[in-house]
Amino acid sequence: MQIFVGIIAFVIAAYVIYKIQRHKPLTPLLPRKYDFGRRRDTFRIVLALLEERGARTLVETGIARQGLENTRGDGGSTVVFGLWAKENSAHLDSVDIDASAVAEASRAIDDLDLRNYVSVHVGDSVQYLSEFKNQVDFLYLDSYDYSRKDTEIQERSQQHHLKEFQAIEDRLHGGTVVLIDDCNLPGGGKGKLVIEYMLSNRWKLFHFAYQAVLVAE
Numbered sequence: 628m629q630i631f632v633g634i635i636a637f638v639i640a641a642y643v644i645y646k647i648q649r650h651k652p653l654t655p656l657l658p659r660k661y662d663f664g665r666r667r668d669t670f671r672i673v674l675a676l677l678e679e680r681g682a683r684t685l686v687e688t689g690i691a692r693q694g695l696e697n698t699r700g701d702g703g704s705t706v707v708f709g710l711w712a713k714e715n716s717a718h719l720d721s722v723d724i725d726a727s728a729v730a731e732a733s734r735a736i737d738d739l740d741l742r743n744y745v746s747v748h749v750g751d752s753v754q755y756l757s758e759f760k761n762q763v764d765f766l767y768l769d770s771y772d773y774s775r776k777d778t779e780i781q782e783r784s785q786q787h788h789l790k791e792f793q794a795i796e797d798r799l800h801g802g803t804v805v806l807i808d809d810c811n812l813p814g815g816g817k818g819k820l821v822i823e824y825m826l827s828n829r830w831k832l833f834h835f836a837y838q839a840v841l842v843a844e
Contacts, residue, residue, distance in 0.1 A: 656710055657695070663707075664699040666808075669838040673765070673806050674711055676833075676842070680802045682764035683717045688752040688791055689770035689808070690723040694735025702808070704767060705732050709745040722748040722755040723770070753787070756795040763798050769808035773817050781814040789820040805830070805841040 651667035652659040656674070663670060677685075691705040705721050712719045723729050726749045736745050748755055752770045771787040774780035788807065799805070805825070810816035818839045825841050826832065834840040 653698075653707065656707065656714075661695055661703070662699045663702060665837040666702040666704075669806070669834060669836060669840060670702070670704075670707060672834050672840055673804060674707075676804045676840070677711065677717075677765055678715065680764065680804065682715075682802075682804065684761050684763050685712060685717055685719040685765040685767075686756070686759065686763050686795070687719060687721040687767040687769070688723070688756070689768070690721045690725075690728055690732045690747060692723075692725075692728040692731040694732065694738070696735075702769075704769065704808075705745065705747075706735060706739060706741070708765070708767070709736060709741040710739070712744040713741060717744070717764075719745045720748065720759070721745065722750055722752050724749070724751055753790045753794045756791055759795055759798060761798065762800055763795060763803055764800075765804050765806070766792075766795065766799065767806045767808070768792065768817065768821065771817070773809050773812060775813050778814060784817050785815065785820040788817050789824055792821045792824065799843075801843045803843060807839045807841070809837070810835065810839045811837045 650662050651664055652661055653663050653667055653670055685708050687704060691701050691703050693701060694706050695703050708719050729747050729749050733747055736742055768788050768791055771784040773784045807818035810818040822839055829844050830841045831844045833842045
């Protein structure tokens with residue numbers, strides 16, 4: 628009986644340790660209860676770079692519609708960078724072609740009192756970026772949904788993200804940080820074409836995992 632109890636205690640302890648190790652919070656920006664999974668480490672790298680470089684103008688394609696309700700799944704990027712903008716006198720512009728997604732994200736922005744630091748826009752991201760007037764300190768590309776299996780969708784997503792970057796390329800500068808989501812996936816992920824293009828045009832890969840971080844050389 629004692630052996631059985633010991634085995635149960637060991638299994639429970641191992642499970643608790645496993646859960647702790649898998650849980651990846653983004654403290655101190657957000658409370659520990661929020662788990663950012665595979666994006667946590669990259670977000671930390673980017674936030675450190677933004678602070679180091681004094682970023683003020685942040686731009687995101689592909690809004691995080693659920694606010695902080697699905698941080699492990701979609702990353703909650705709009706809230707993450709919105710909160711950072713609030714703490715650092717910066718501003719985030721987020722664009723998405725899906726009006727319902729923008730409306731849903733807007734509620735989270737209002738709930739967290741981020742309206743003065745985050746502007747959301749409904750529209751085609753390539754057109755929006757081509758018309759953006761200001762110099763950009765941070766660009767996050769995460770719009771056209773990617774597929775692990777459908778090669779046609781993979782190619783469309785990759786081409787779209789390349790077009791996004793090219794649409795705003797002339798408003799990026801030597802201190803700009805670029806983050807691309809969903810990269811380490813079958814077929815090369817969202818960043819395949821845009822990363823190839825950037826590496827041939829004065830950019831270097833600063834970090835690569837599920838997300839890619841690039842900075843100017």
